[in-house]
Amino acid sequence: MTNVPKRENQNEQLIRMLEQQLAQSNRQIEALTEQVRQLTKALYGSKSEKSKYQAPDGQGSLFDDDPSFNDSEQTEEQSTPTVTYTVVRKLHKKKRNDSFRDGIEIEEIHHHPTNTQCDCCLGQMTEAGTTIAREEAKFIPAKMMRIQHIEHAYECKYCKMDATQKAQMKRGKAPQADIQRSIAGPTVLAKLIYDKFIQYLPLYRQVKEWERYGLLTNDKNLSNWVIRVAEDWLLPVYEQMKQTLKAKSVLHVDETYAQIIKRSDGKSGQSNAYNWVFRSVPSQGPIIILFQSALSRSRSVLEEFSEGFKGTMICDGYSAYGNLPDVTFANCWAHVRRYWLKADSKNGRIGVVDYCDQLYHLECQFKHLSPGKRRKSRQKHSKPIVEKFLKWVDESPFFGKNALAKAAEYTLNRVHGLKAYLFDGRIEIDNNPAENAIRPNVIGRKNWLFSVSEAGAKANAVCLSLAETAKANGIDFYQYLVTLMTELPNLPIHQQPEILNNYMPWSKKIQATCAN
Numbered sequence: 001m002t003n004v005p006k007r008e009n010q011n012e013q014l015i016r017m018l019e020q021q022l023a024q025s026n027r028q029i030e031a032l033t034e035q036v037r038q039l040t041k042a043l044y045g046s047k048s049e050k051s052k053y054q055a056p057d058g059q060g061s062l063f064d065d066d067p068s069f070n071d072s073e074q075t076e077e078q079s080t081p082t083v084t085y086t087v088v089r090k091l092h093k094k095k096r097n098d099s100f101r102d103g104i105e106i107e108e109i110h111h112h113p114t115n116t117q118c119d120c121c122l123g124q125m126t127e128a129g130t131t132i133a134r135e136e137a138k139f140i141p142a143k144m145m146r147i148q149h150i151e152h153a154y155e156c157k158y159c160k161m162d163a164t165q166k167a168q169m170k171r172g173k174a175p176q177a178d179i180q181r182s183i184a185g186p187t188v189l190a191k192l193i194y195d196k197f198i199q200y201l202p203l204y205r206q207v208k209e210w211e212r213y214g215l216l217t218n219d220k221n222l223s224n225w226v227i228r229v230a231e232d233w234l235l236p237v238y239e240q241m242k243q244t245l246k247a248k249s250v251l252h253v254d255e256t257y258a259q260i261i262k263r264s265d266g267k268s269g270q271s272n273a274y275n276w277v278f279r280s281v282p283s284q285g286p287i288i289i290l291f292q293s294a295l296s297r298s299r300s301v302l303e304e305f306s307e308g309f310k311g312t313m314i315c316d317g318y319s320a321y322g323n324l325p326d327v328t329f330a331n332c333w334a335h336v337r338r339y340w341l342k343a344d345s346k347n348g349r350i351g352v353v354d355y356c357d358q359l360y361h362l363e364c365q366f367k368h369l370s371p372g373k374r375r376k377s378r379q380k381h382s383k384p385i386v387e388k389f390l391k392w393v394d395e396s397p398f399f400g401k402n403a404l405a406k407a408a409e410y411t412l413n414r415v416h417g418l419k420a421y422l423f424d425g426r427i428e429i430d431n432n433p434a435e436n437a438i439r440p441n442v443i444g445r446k447n448w449l450f451s452v453s454e455a456g457a458k459a460n461a462v463c464l465s466l467a468e469t470a471k472a473n474g475i476d477f478y479q480y481l482v483t484l485m486t487e488l489p490n491l492p493i494h495q496q497p498e499i500l501n502n503y504m505p506w507s508k509k510i511q512a513t514c515a516n
Contacts, residue, residue: 331417371425
């Protein structure tokens with residue numbers, strides 16, 4: 001009889017253990033189901049970050065459940081009042097998909113009748129008017145020219161005949177070449193770099209195009225041209241831009257992976273290298289966008305770049321962003337919003353619509369305010385929403401490994417950084433400007449795939465920096481390159497670096513000669 005209670009206790013323990021295992025299994029199944037749903041959404045769902053909860057007024061989704069369809073139809077006995085109304089539509093002139101830019105040269109081709117004799121009286125007819133029947137675009141292909149710089153020497157025949165006088169000679173001096181002992185001129189180098197970093201055309205695909213124009217070369221030679229020009233003439237401009245950027249107090253920072261085949265750290269060429277991007281904010285003068293190539297994503301890269309910088313960096317949640325002297329970090333609300341958008345549930349909708357989207361709606365209203373007025377408006381209108389949101393996240397029971405728990409954890413771990421924009425009107429609400437700035441690097445990476453050497457990767461970073469900064473300041477990048485490579489080789493820029501201030505994309509000289 002004494003064994004019966006003992007056996008019952010063992011059975012109860014076994015039942016509790018099985019219940020715990022079942023609960024654990026259910027949690028694992030729930031987490032795996034959530035992962036499958038998220039992966040399916042990532043593969044086949046919309047890639048837009050626009051909230052599905054924000055449809056235009058009166059417009060619903062064809063695929064979401066609409067409660068209005070659940071209402072019963074009106075029967076004949078249930079008569080409804082007839083409402084009549086008139087819709088007045090404005091007539092809009094259809095905009096052409098193709099047109100000419102202002103200033104295009106016009107060539108007129110006149111068409112006269114082959115016979116201007118009157119069929120009735122046989123007299124000579126006179127012109128009564130003209131009509132433009134149609135317009136068409138005419139493309140004139142580029143032409144390669146072989147420029148020979150010929151230096152002429154002059155001598156004084158009178159001094160030459162006088163044995164007591166020293167012979168007098170004068171020689172014309174040709175301008176310095178961009179690359180010594182190379183046939184590549186400024187316009188060729190400008191087009192080469194423009195096609196790679198604006199048109200994203202890899203060098204090996206440019207070879208055939210150059211051959212068609214009459215320049216016989218190969219992709220290795222083109223690569224060497226880019227590296228030499230970047231090191232000799234574009235790098236000084238890049239360094240001057242870097243000094244100007246580090247003198248500012250607010251920067252955007254982001255990074256993306258790249259590939260370098262021949263690495264100095266001994267790692268395989270398949271290992272990820274990285275391109276870091278740094279971007280200034282509009283409230284602190286002309287926009288500057290700088291890329292920096294690095295073999296790693298470690299904090300040491302950020303420490304090296306930020307040496308001498310004092311201020312705030314706007315960034316995502318990557319762990320390297322932190323613990324730097326004289327640097328504070330502001331976190332990106334767009335990343336927070338993405339986490340809550342992924343949590344496709346009622347609470348996810350609350351996080352996106354009731355909080356994040358309200359903050360962005362306010363930012364649209366504050367966009368054109370001065371930094372001081374923007375800070376005051378954020379303190380008055382945005383701060384209460386932020387405090388309410390963080391309190392709601394902190395008090396809500398979001399546990400486990402599902403998307404809601406991850407969104408809550410991501411948010412609460414960055415409370416201080418998310419509040420930073422409330423206290424400084426110069427700080428943007430998100431890091432989207434840096435993500436947009438780094439997009440050309442991502443597009444280019446899909447075309448030129450990799451850099452063979454670290455020198456090539458550095459040259460790419462320098463060229464991309466000048467290209468994106470030129471675009472941000474309304475400069476024609478091709479004309480800008482032609483100006484740089486025509487004038488800089490003949491100026492003492494290393495002895496007098498202040499000369500480079502006249503060649504910044506925002507300078508009066510460049511704005512006057514290279515504006516789009």
